Amino acid sequence: MEFLEKNVDLKDIKRFNKQAKEWWDPKGVQHGLHAMNYMRVPWVLEGLKETNYISKDATNLEGCLILDAGCGGGIYAEGLAKLGAKVIGLDCARELLDVAQNHLNTQHDIKDKVTYVCETIEEHCLKNENKYDAIVCSEVIEHIIDKNSFLEACIKTLKPGGSIFMTTISRTFAAWFLYKFMGEYVLGLIERGTHDPKLFIDYKDFSKNLRKE
Numbered sequence: 001m002e003f004l005e006k007n008v009d010l011k012d013i014k015r016f017n018k019q020a021k022e023w024w025d026p027k028g029v030q031h032g033l034h035a036m037n038y039m040r041v042p043w044v045l046e047g048l049k050e051t052n053y054i055s056k057d058a059t060n061l062e063g064c065l066i067l068d069a070g071c072g073g074g075i076y077a078e079g080l081a082k083l084g085a086k087v088i089g090l091d092c093a094r095e096l097l098d099v100a101q102n103h104l105n106t107q108h109d110i111k112d113k114v115t116y117v118c119e120t121i122e123e124h125c126l127k128n129e130n131k132y133d134a135i136v137c138s139e140v141i142e143h144i145i146d147k148n149s150f151l152e153a154c155i156k157t158l159k160p161g162g163s164i165f166m167t168t169i170s171r172t173f174a175a176w177f178l179y180k181f182m183g184e185y186v187l188g189l190i191e192r193g194t195h196d197p198k199l200f201i202d203y204k205d206f207s208k209n210l211r212k213e
Contacts, residue, residue: 023073023099033075033139036167040138041079044165048134053161060084064133069121069154070140074100074114080136081110088132089116090124125153132157137166141201168201 022028045061048054054064062084068077071089073096080087091097097116104111117124135154144150154164 021099023075023096024103030073030075033072036138037075037079040076040136040165040167041083044080044085044134044136045083047163047165051161051163053133053163065131067124067128067132067135067154067157069135069137069150071100071116072096074103074116076136076138077114077116078104078107078110081107081113085113087114089114090121091116091118092120094118121150121153121157125156128157130157130159133159133162135162135164137164139167141166141168147201 023030025031026034044066045054045058048061048064049056049058054061060083061080064085066080066085066087068080068087068089071077071091072093074089077087077089077100089097089100091100097118100116104114104116135158137154141147141150158164
């Protein structure tokens with residue numbers, strides 16, 4: 001609970017829990033995450049091949065254990081599992097994890113490949129050091145208050161030579177205009193209050209934080 005209150009806005013958890021029933025609707029509130037899977041799932045495979053962590057000839061993620069930090073309703077986690085990975089999905093939003101588990105139960109080909117855990121990454125890293133071949137964190141860190149704490153915990157759980165794959169909203173005027181002004185206030189594609197531009201991260205700061213950790 002200490003890490004939760006320190007690092008996660010509880011209003012975000014309530015907001016995402018409210019969206020739980022629509023999470024798996026490809027045309028619903030999380031349609032963007034569904035669309036991103038076409039890019040971000042093969043990105044992990046190609047990234048691990050690029051670093052020679054897996055064979056250059058690999059066509060799947062068989063044998064890889066991946067942590068999805070901030071997994072939400074499980075869209076990314078299931079996509080990785082369908083490519084052969086074993087996945088641990090981590091999130092603090094209990095209702096979203098219930099939705100993720102319920103959907104997973106209908107996916108008989110991968111239901112034994114994904115496990116969902118309700119805790120913070122800081123709590124998780126205390127008992128899972130050097131465990132994962134890769135960590136994915138997609139559209140999450142822009143909601144995190146203490147990014148250094150989050151990144152440090154992620155890195156602690158990573159095996160030597162493993163990789164972290166993150167997507168986020170950069171701290172630019174274009175991002176504010178598209179996500180905050182247009183997305184939330186003009187077009188209404190995103191619920192108002194979803195994004196706090198003060199938490200967007202500059203890619204240079206992001207790279208610096210990773211190198212420091």
